[in-house]
Amino acid sequence: MHDNPFRPGFGISPPMLAGRDALLSEWREVFRLGAWSPYRAALVTGMRGVGKTVLLNAVEDAALERDWTIVHGTLHVGLVEALEHDRLPAKLQEQDPEAVTRDVTGLTVPSVGGVTSQLSKRYPREPRLESMLARLVELAEARGAGVLVSLDEVARESLDELRRIAIAVQHLLREDRRVAIVAAGVPASIAAALEADGLTFFRRAQQVRLDTLTLAQTRQAIAEPIRQRGRTIDEPALDRAARASEGYPFLVQSIGARAWEYQTHVEEITTDAVQHAVEVAYAAMGESVIVPALRGLSGRDRDYLLAMSEDDGPSSTAAVAERMGASLGNAGKQRARLLDAGIVVAPERGLVDFAIPRMRDHLRAHPHDAQLGLPTAARETFRDAGATG
Numbered sequence: 001m002h003d004n005p006f007r008p009g010f011g012i013s014p015p016m017l018a019g020r021d022a023l024l025s026e027w028r029e030v031f032r033l034g035a036w037s038p039y040r041a042a043l044v045t046g047m048r049g050v051g052k053t054v055l056l057n058a059v060e061d062a063a064l065e066r067d068w069t070i071v072h073g074t075l076h077v078g079l080v081e082a083l084e085h086d087r088l089p090a091k092l093q094e095q096d097p098e099a100v101t102r103d104v105t106g107l108t109v110p111s112v113g114g115v116t117s118q119l120s121k122r123y124p125r126e127p128r129l130e131s132m133l134a135r136l137v138e139l140a141e142a143r144g145a146g147v148l149v150s151l152d153e154v155a156r157e158s159l160d161e162l163r164r165i166a167i168a169v170q171h172l173l174r175e176d177r178r179v180a181i182v183a184a185g186v187p188a189s190i191a192a193a194l195e196a197d198g199l200t201f202f203r204r205a206q207q208v209r210l211d212t213l214t215l216a217q218t219r220q221a222i223a224e225p226i227r228q229r230g231r232t233i234d235e236p237a238l239d240r241a242a243r244a245s246e247g248y249p250f251l252v253q254s255i256g257a258r259a260w261e262y263q264t265h266v267e268e269i270t271t272d273a274v275q276h277a278v279e280v281a282y283a284a285m286g287e288s289v290i291v292p293a294l295r296g297l298s299g300r301d302r303d304y305l306l307a308m309s310e311d312d313g314p315s316s317t318a319a320v321a322e323r324m325g326a327s328l329g330n331a332g333k334q335r336a337r338l339l340d341a342g343i344v345v346a347p348e349r350g351l352v353d354f355a356i357p358r359m360r361d362h363l364r365a366h367p368h369d370a371q372l373g374l375p376t377a378a379r380e381t382f383r384d385a386g387a388t389g
């Protein structure tokens, strides 16, 4: 009867992008071609599930509204190749009437390969990434717009690809051409990019550290989509749902979706529905967020987290070192790596706390996950569903 408005998962834009208005208006300024803005080159970072990808989507939408050309890529080995041989030629063919009339004449049905070879005649200079991007910018400028290069999932393994693209963009930026670049990744990957040779350009880029949502933003992110789809949520239920999410966007959507689908035939979403939703969403956190985050860590890093999980709140770094049987200096290395990976935060000197909601509880319930990363939380969701319904 009612379609579920919530979007649990990764990379799927939520019905209401809460708490990012101020940021988005910075980018709107860029696309409006107002005063020169530092957001012309920006690096977006934040923990897993905080909303980097959907922010990039929203930035791209803002650019499209101003008729900008979008060059989007998820970083992986081979991205530059794909851009040069496939995506940029396709965009150029779409936009460059000259290239089409002059080079594609005589081709009845231009296949992708055909287009590539025709266009490489038109853009013969090496490196082609630069020349194709420059031509796209030229075409966009002619209609009073520009080109946005939007790159997701910056990772250590693909820094070479990032470097190639960054160099091309940097040339254009230096000439004050209408180009903007935004790249997103988890803190450890962005830190690696900032340290890498040939990427010093990013050190001057605008750093955007995405935070979890405030309580007010969280309430809005839950209540507004429900209201817009013609249902209601009572105040205690809304309060419970918002607080249980801890403002973590992934959980906001996950709890919202499950509360919505609990009893779709009744108009009001009650505390019962939310209670059920929170249990299921918490159990699913293990599989979706926590185990994947643990997988990228070393055994020692995971020991550090296990030692932290003994505390109910922030842990003293000295106590954690002692529990691990490590020197303060050695435990400090683990701590630095975990901070970098966006897994822990340092609320004050000498203290360390979990950054990802539910991680403490998950490690207590499934300490073996810290050793092996064995998925067990999925089974848990079935047990939960059996107990309540």
Ligand SMILES: Nc1ncnc2c1ncn2[C@@H]1O[C@H](COP(=O)(O)OP(=O)(O)OP(=O)(O)O)[C@@H](O)[C@H]1O
Residues within 6 Å of the ligand: 007, 008, 009, 010, 011, 012, 013, 014, 016, 017, 018, 019, 020, 046, 047, 048, 049, 050, 051, 052, 053, 054, 055, 186, 221, 249, 250, 251, 252, 253
């Ligand atoms: N501002 C927001 N308001 C409401 N929901 C949001 C917001 N930002 C993100 N979400 C939701 O949170 C979830 C995770 O978002 P997203 O995939 O963008 O995270 P991410 O930071 O890219 O994660 P990863 O590091 O794994 O790539 C999605 O379900 C998305 O709809």
Ligand SMILES: [Mg+2]
Residues within 6 Å of the ligand: 010, 011, 052, 053, 054, 152
């Ligand atoms: Mg993402």
